[in-house]
Amino acid sequence: MSILALKNVSKSFGALKVTDSASFDVPQGQALGIIGPNGAGKSTLFNLITGNLKADEGTIHFDGRDVTNVSAMERCLTGIGRSFQIPQPFEKMTVYENLLVAATHGRNQSEGEVQHACATVLEQTEMLRRANTPAGQLSLLERKRLELARAMATEPRLLLLDEIAGGLTEGECQALIQTIKDIHAQGVTIIWIEHVLHALTSVVERLLVLDFGKVIGIGDADEIMASREVKEIYLGIDV
Numbered sequence: 001m002s003i004l005a006l007k008n009v010s011k012s013f014g015a016l017k018v019t020d021s022a023s024f025d026v027p028q029g030q031a032l033g034i035i036g037p038n039g040a041g042k043s044t045l046f047n048l049i050t051g052n053l054k055a056d057e058g059t060i061h062f063d064g065r066d067v068t069n070v071s072a073m074e075r076c077l078t079g080i081g082r083s084f085q086i087p088q089p090f091e092k093m094t095v096y097e098n099l100l101v102a103a104t105h106g107r108n109q110s111e112g113e114v115q116h117a118c119a120t121v122l123e124q125t126e127m128l129r130r131a132n133t134p135a136g137q138l139s140l141l142e143r144k145r146l147e148l149a150r151a152m153a154t155e156p157r158l159l160l161l162d163e164i165a166g167g168l169t170e171g172e173c174q175a176l177i178q179t180i181k182d183i184h185a186q187g188v189t190i191i192w193i194e195h196v197l198h199a200l201t202s203v204v205e206r207l208l209v210l211d212f213g214k215v216i217g218i219g220d221a222d223e224i225m226a227s228r229e230v231k232e233i234y235l236g237i238d239v
């Protein structure tokens with residue numbers, strides 16, 4: 001069963017069509033990677049799924065429900081969580097306080113449930129020992145972990161990750177990949193936009209290629225990586 005289904009979704013900024021009739025499904029429990037050149041419309045697609053942007057045309061269903069005209073807040077409450085390309089935590093608040101904010105606003109829960117959710121997420125994202133550290137004092141990997149933790153604190157069934165692996169050393173990247181794999185193994189459906197391809201393909205089963213706002217390929221990750229479209233358009237290799 002699909003947890004997410006987009007049908008002919010389009011979005012323009014002025015004369016620029018940034019999402020051009022996008023249609024695809026994401027089965028429950030799957031990890032889908034999104035790749036494409038800079039400016040292809042990847043983040044815009046995320047904003048349409050989360051409700052941060054409203055589609056000009058088309059429909060978006062989450063968990064069988066038409067959420068096309070549902071607000072971002074309501075979509076979060078129903079189970080769509082996301083990380084942002086540029087993490088913007090509350091710098092002076094501790095890691096735990098940042099999670100409390102996300103868990104309180106991103107989920108309809110009692111105080112006890114919120115605290116339990118935050119403790120679980122701290123462990124899940126390996127941030128327990130940094131719980132009382134202000135976000136502004138974290139290393140880059142820890143900031144990425146906090147961004148992931150803030151998304152997980154809303155207890156999403158669909159987790160959207162926007163370029164979370166960028167800028168990390170290889171060792172840090174592997175550590176983050178393991179955490180994402182563990183989250184996926186718990187049954188969370190993931191859609192991940194990433195330019196660090198080896199990180200992406202070590203987690204996702206399927207890949208979607210976006211170019212000039214159009215879905216130009218979607219399928220098995222190995223087959224997509226070997227396809228002419230990816231070599232020509234994404235990697236810039238003439239074939």
Ligand SMILES: Nc1ncnc2c1ncn2[C@@H]1O[C@H](COP(=O)(O)OP(=O)(O)OP(=O)(O)O)[C@@H](O)[C@H]1O
Pocket residue numbers: 013018036037038039040041042043044045
């Ligand atoms: N709010 C906006 N107003 C006008 N143009 C926008 C807006 N948001 C995005 N764009 C434009 O839409 C296009 C797609 O942007 P988007 O950020 O979705 O691409 P992307 O594939 O995520 O790029 P990157 O890989 O660089 O993050 C770009 O040309 C961008 O300048």
